[in-house]
Amino acid sequence: MAAYLSRLHHISLHVSNVEKIANDLVSKFKFDLFATRLTDRSRQLAFRKGAAVFIVNERPNQSSVRLNEELLGITDRYSGDSRRVNVGKYNKDNSAKCLYDVSTYYPVDTVSNVCFEVEDVERSFRALRHLGCNFLVPPTTVQDEAGLVTYSVVKSIVGNVCHTLIDRTKYEGIFLPGFDVVEKDCSLEEEDTSCPITHFDHITYACPRKTTHQVMRWYEQLFGFQRFFIDSEEDVDEGFVVNQEGIGLRLTAMKYWKCSKAGVILPSVDKKEPDCKFVIAESLPEQGRNQVDTFLEQHRAPGIQHIGLYTKNIVSTAHTMAGAGVQFFSPPPAYYSEVGKQQEIEEAGHNPQMLAQHGILLDTDLHQDPLSQKASSENRRYLLQVFTKPIFAEDTFFLELIERRGATGFGEGNIRALWRSVQAYMESERRDSQGEGSPKTVHTAQY
Numbered sequence: 446m447a448a449y450l451s452r453l454h455h456i457s458l459h460v461s462n463v464e465k466i467a468n469d470l471v472s473k474f475k476f477d478l479f480a481t482r483l484t485d486r487s488r489q490l491a492f493r494k495g496a497a498v499f500i501v502n503e504r505p506n507q508s509s510v511r512l513n514e515e516l517l518g519i520t521d522r523y524s525g526d527s528r529r530v531n532v533g534k535y536n537k538d539n540s541a542k543c544l545y546d547v548s549t550y551y552p553v554d555t556v557s558n559v560c561f562e563v564e565d566v567e568r569s570f571r572a573l574r575h576l577g578c579n580f581l582v583p584p585t586t587v588q589d590e591a592g593l594v595t596y597s598v599v600k601s602i603v604g605n606v607c608h609t610l611i612d613r614t615k616y617e618g619i620f621l622p623g624f625d626v627v628e629k630d631c632s633l634e635e636e637d638t639s640c641p642i643t644h645f646d647h648i649t650y651a652c653p654r655k656t657t658h659q660v661m662r663w664y665e666q667l668f669g670f671q672r673f674f675i676d677s678e679e680d681v682d683e684g685f686v687v688n689q690e691g692i693g694l695r696l697t698a699m700k701y702w703k704c705s706k707a708g709v710i711l712p713s714v715d716k717k718e719p720d721c722k723f724v725i726a727e728s729l730p731e732q733g734r735n736q737v738d739t740f741l742e743q744h745r746a747p748g749i750q751h752i753g754l755y756t757k758n759i760v761s762t763a764h765t766m767a768g769a770g771v772q773f774f775s776p777p778p779a780y781y782s783e784v785g786k787q788q789e790i791e792e793a794g795h796n797p798q799m800l801a802q803h804g805i806l807l808d809t810d811l812h813q814d815p816l817s818q819k820a821s822s823e824n825r826r827y828l829l830q831v832f833t834k835p836i837f838a839e840d841t842f843f844l845e846l847i848e849r850r851g852a853t854g855f856g857e858g859n860i861r862a863l864w865r866s867v868q869a870y871m872e873s874e875r876r877d878s879q880g881e882g883s884p885k886t887v888h889t890a891q892y
Contacts, residue, residue: 447572447667450561450701453645453721454611455491455498456752457546457558460837463488463503466554469836470499473769474844475640480624487543491620495643497754504555505548544623545596545609547581554837556749558598559648560609561668561701566595569610573599573667581607591618602663603650604747638758640765646753646847647698647855649724651740653747657684657697657725664699664723673698673722676857686729687861693729694737698722698855724855726750736840736867743839751832751843759829759848760795763803766846772834774866775804793827793850805831805846806863808856826851830859832867840871 460466467490470476476492476499483489488503542548546558563569570584582598596611619626652660664670675685675698684697700722728737740750756762763773781787781801790797790807800807810826830847856863 447576447578448561448569448610448669449564450668451564452562454560454562454609454613455500456556456645456648457500457502457560457609458554458556459502459504459546459548459551459558460554461504461506462554463490463501466501466836467492470501473766473771475637475642475765475769478627480620480626482544482624487548489543489546489624491624494637494640494754497642497645500546500558502543502546502548505550544587545598545611545621547598547607549581549605551605552745553743553839553841555605555744556752556842557605558607558609559749560611563610563612564614566597566610566612570597576667578667582609587622589618589622591622592616594622602660603652604744606650606748638761640762641757642754642762642846643757644755645721646755646845646849647722647724648749648753649726649751651737651744651747651750652725652727653741654727654730656747657695657727658682660725661697661699664701668701670699670701670723673700675724675855675860684725685857685860688729688731689861692861693731693735695727695729696855696860697725699725736871739871740841744841749842751845753830753845753847756846756848759805759831759846760799760803762846763805763831766833767803773804774832774834774863774870776806776862776866780806780862793825795829800829803831804866805829806856806859808852808858810852810854828852828854828856828859830856830863832863834870840874 458466467478470492471478474494476494476497478490479493480491481489490501492499492501545560551557566584570580574580579600580597581600582596584595584597586593586595588594592615594611594613594616596609598607598609600607613621616622650660661670661672672681675696679685684695687694687696700720726737728735737750741747763771767773781790781797787797789809790800793807793809795807807827807829810828828847828849830845833844833846835841835843
């Protein structure tokens with residue numbers, strides 16, 4: 446591999462209405478605003494819940510993009526000189542910069558930057574550039590009184606997705622240079638027991654048909670990602686295929702392994718920072734248009750379709766979020782009355798009616814040890830999950846809540862019901878828009 450990834454640091458959103466998304470993250474999804482960077486021409490707000498960090502960037506309009514690009518110094522022809530920037534509250538030279546990211550114009554709201562910590566930004570840059578990677582920001586050092594951080598931004602092979610590679614080993618501040626930390630220190634607070642989200646569990650890309658293998662190879666060769674099998678019996682080339690009842694999807698998963706100077710090592714069980722898996726979703730031609738096609742159409746390109754938030758208690762988290770206004774996709778009503786499903790839920794120690802209230806699905810790991818299957822409910826391996834409805838105006842990006850009780854996959858028994866719930870919503874939206882003009886604005890105002 447060319448770049449040694451240590452951990453996922455944050456994920457960036459670029460939105461036109463910063464106030465709305467900021468309000469939703471705080472009031473509905475219970476994230477805490479903990480750092481800000483506000484200038485005359487740039488607004489960046491950082492929100493945290495456990496180890497999950499979102500940076501919300503104000504998306505520039507088309508008329509301002511040229512100015513931003515000039516000040517950012519974005520270039521595909523890197524000259525070879527690293528840059529050093531002193532950031533201060535009144536530093537006018539950097540007032541228009543979107544630090545640790547890029548401010549290129551995009552026509553719709555988007556989640557477009559996944560930031561990884563690396564051991565050596567300069568080394569990663571040289572290795573990736575040698576392999577033909579397109580860097581949007583060359584290695585740049587940013588510093589303040591708490592130390593310095595070096596970063597660069599590389600364009601991925603997936604649509605508008607970029608990856609910021611960042612080294613903050615020489616920084617002793619709470620977040621990053623250039624950001625003013627809000628006085629309230631979230632890290633010292635007691636855990637939110639009503640909404641115990643701890644980290645990003647996975648990131649799902651929506652990609653065009655027949656591009657999965659190309660994406661997989663790119664991440665494997667450049668960042669050392671490894672294949673993660675959603676189902677133990679899935680075909681290596683075909684991935685996990687959902688091809689029934691109008692749902693035609695191919696899902697393929699991968700994960701990055703923590704590395705050391707000696708090479709790749711398996712993640713330890715007691716590691717502080719959990720690994721975040723990546724899933725590639727593409728539609729199958731046999732079943733016609735589905736939610737991946739809807740994403741590609743409305744997002745105008747491949748990109749990040751949803752992010753899984755890991756929670757220690759999905760029932761409490763979903764109940765809290767629903768009370769604050771979050772809307773969830775509901776599986777087909779028959780899901781909870783399917784043969785064996787009620788028993789499966791009860792044997793896992795859950796109430797089917799309680800899960801049905803917010804559309805939470807449960808899937809038992811069928812590939813666990815035989816001894817575990819005979820054991821009590823406390824020893825069963827299973828997971829619970831539910832999708833939120835889109836959080837942007839378009840039917841593009843949404844969030845997932847996931848709770849794992851020993852299960853490491855994605856609930857292969859749930860996948861059909863989960864994605865079918867999204868499909869039913871998309872089809873309902875399409876019928877409404879065709880029959881009543883364009884009611885979308887009214888509908889999404891509820892999110």
